[in-house]
Amino acid sequence: MNLDYSTIMPFMPAFIDGAWMTVKLSILSLAIGLLLGIAGGLCKVSESKLMRNIAFVYTWIFRGTPLLVQLFILYFGLPQLGIRLEPFEAGILGLALNTGAYCTELVRSGIQAIDKGQMEAARSLGMSKSIGMIRIIGPQASKIMIPPLVNQFITTIKNSSMVSLITIAELFRTGETIITTTFRSFEVYTIIGVIYLVINSLLMAVAHRLEKGLSAHDRV
Amino acid sequence: MIEFKGVDKFFGRNHILKGVHLSIKNNEKVVIIGPSGSGKSTVLRCINRLEKIESGDILFNGQSILKQKQSQLSTEIGMVFQRFHLFPHLTVIQNVMEAPLWVKKMKKEQARELAVSLLEKVGMGDKLNSYPSQLSGGQQQRVAIARSLAMHPKLMLFDEPTSALDPELVGEVLQVIKQLAAEGMSMALVTHEMGFAREVADRIIFMDKGQIIETGTPDDLLSNPKEERTRLFLSRILH
Ligand SMILES: Nc1ncnc2c1ncn2[C@@H]1O[C@H](COP(=O)(O)OP(=O)(O)OP(=O)(O)O)[C@@H](O)[C@H]1O
Numbered sequence A: 001m002n003l004d005y006s007t008i009m010p011f012m013p014a015f016i017d018g019a020w021m022t023v024k025l026s027i028l029s030l031a032i033g034l035l036l037g038i039a040g041g042l043c044k045v046s047e048s049k050l051m052r053n054i055a056f057v058y059t060w061i062f063r064g065t066p067l068l069v070q071l072f073i074l075y076f077g078l079p080q081l082g083i084r085l086e087p088f089e090a091g092i093l094g095l096a097l098n099t100g101a102y103c104t105e106l107v108r109s110g111i112q113a114i115d116k117g118q119m120e121a122a123r124s125l126g127m128s129k130s131i132g133m134i135r136i137i138g139p140q141a142s143k144i145m146i147p148p149l150v151n152q153f154i155t156t157i158k159n160s161s162m163v164s165l166i167t168i169a170e171l172f173r174t175g176e177t178i179i180t181t182t183f184r185s186f187e188v189y190t191i192i193g194v195i196y197l198v199i200n201s202l203l204m205a206v207a208h209r210l211e212k213g214l215s216a217h218d219r220v
Numbered sequence B: 001m002i003e004f005k006g007v008d009k010f011f012g013r014n015h016i017l018k019g020v021h022l023s024i025k026n027n028e029k030v031v032i033i034g035p036s037g038s039g040k041s042t043v044l045r046c047i048n049r050l051e052k053i054e055s056g057d058i059l060f061n062g063q064s065i066l067k068q069k070q071s072q073l074s075t076e077i078g079m080v081f082q083r084f085h086l087f088p089h090l091t092v093i094q095n096v097m098e099a100p101l102w103v104k105k106m107k108k109e110q111a112r113e114l115a116v117s118l119l120e121k122v123g124m125g126d127k128l129n130s131y132p133s134q135l136s137g138g139q140q141q142r143v144a145i146a147r148s149l150a151m152h153p154k155l156m157l158f159d160e161p162t163s164a165l166d167p168e169l170v171g172e173v174l175q176v177i178k179q180l181a182a183e184g185m186s187m188a189l190v191t192h193e194m195g196f197a198r199e200v201a202d203r204i205i206f207m208d209k210g211q212i213i214e215t216g217t218p219d220d221l222l223s224n225p226k227e228e229r230t231r232l233f234l235s236r237i238l239h
C-alpha cells in the first residue's frame, strides 16, 4: 500500500475553496429550483389548461434530457444565438431548471395528497383559493414533501459536480487539478467524497429538524 | 332565504339533479332524506357553490348566488361535513379563529374571544389547545360546528353530520344541532337519524334519483307518505 495523505495537505485551502463554490452553487440552484418547483407545482394543479400545459412541457423537457446536455446547451450552445452566459450563471441556471422540474412533480403530488375536503372546508369558510392554499394546503403538503425534496436536493448537490465540465472550479474540478500536480488520485477522490458526505449530512440534519417541527400535530 | 329554480346538475354525462325546485324560508329547518346517490349532498354543495350548476338558478335572499363572491356567500352560509374536515395542522382554537382572521380580518384578541365563546357553547372549552387528531369524532364534529359558526352564518348546511360517528357519540352532536335550531338558525340537514329529523324538522324533503319526490311536515311525510317510493324507502330504513 502506498497511501500518503500528507502530500495533499498543503492543498487543503484549495479543497475548501472548491467546497465553498459547490456550496454556493448548491444553495443558489436549490433555492431557485425550489421556487420554480412551487410555481410549477401550482401550475400543474391549476384550473387553467394553459398553465398546466406550460408546466407539462417544462417537466417533460427537463426531466427527459440529461443534465449534462442541458448544461452544454446553456454554456456552449447559447453563444451561437448571441446569448453568452458566464460559467457560473450557466451552471446555476442549468442546475436550477433541472431541480425545478423534479420539484414541480414533488410539489404537485404533495398538494394532491391532501384530502380534497380540506380545500372545500376552507372555501366554505369564505377563504379564497389562494388563502386556502397558503394557510391550509401549503403547511400540510410541505410536511409530506420534505423527505422527497431532501432526496432531490441531495441529488442536485451531487449533480453539481457536472458543472466542472463547463469550467467551474467547484469541488470536483478542484480535485482534478490537484491530481494533475500530485498524482494522488485515491487520496484526492476520497477527500472529495468525504466533503460531499459532510455537506449532504448537514442538509439531512436540517431537514430532520424541520420535519420534527412541522409534525407537532401528529403526536397523540 | 334559499330558492332553487329548476336546477340541473350533471357530472359528466350523469344527470344528478333533475330540475330541482325547492325553497328554505328564514328560520326554517329542512331535513333532506333519500337513498344513497339520490343527490342530497349535491343539493347542499350547490347551495354554497362547491358545485357549479348547469342550468336553473339558486337565489339566496332574492339574489342569484351565481353572481356572488364565494367569500361573501360563505360568511352567510356555513357547512358541516360528514367527515369534519378540521384542519389537522391547527389546534382546536386556531381552527375556529382561522376564518375570522383571514377572511374577516378580525383582530387576534377579538377572534380568540369569539372562538373561546363558541367552543364553550359546543362544550369544547376545555380542549382549546388540542389538535384534531387528539379528539374523538364527536368532539371533532362539535369543533367543526363552532368553526362554521365563527363566520356568523344565517344558514347552516349539515351533510350527514353524525354518519361517521360511533353510535355513542351521535347524541352529543345532535344535542348541539338541536340547541342551534332552538336559537332560530335556518338549516338544511341531510341525515339518516329519523327520530332527530322528526324532532327538529319543520319540513322533510324526500329525494330519489335527482328529483324531489315528496315534501311535507315530519308527521305527514314519515307517518303518511303519499308516494310509493317514499313509503318503500321509509320501510327500508325504519327497520
Ligand atoms: N364529484 C363527482 N363526480 C362524479 N359523480 C359524482 C360526484 N359527486 C357525486 N356524484 C354522483 O352524483 C350522485 C349523487 O351524489 P350525492 O353525493 O349527492 O348523493 P347522496 O344523496 O348524498 O348520497 P349518500 O347518501 O350516499 O351521501 C351519485 O350518483 C354520485 O355517484
Ligand SMILES: [Mg+2]
Binding pocket: B040, B041, B042, B159, B160
Ligand atoms: Mg351524501
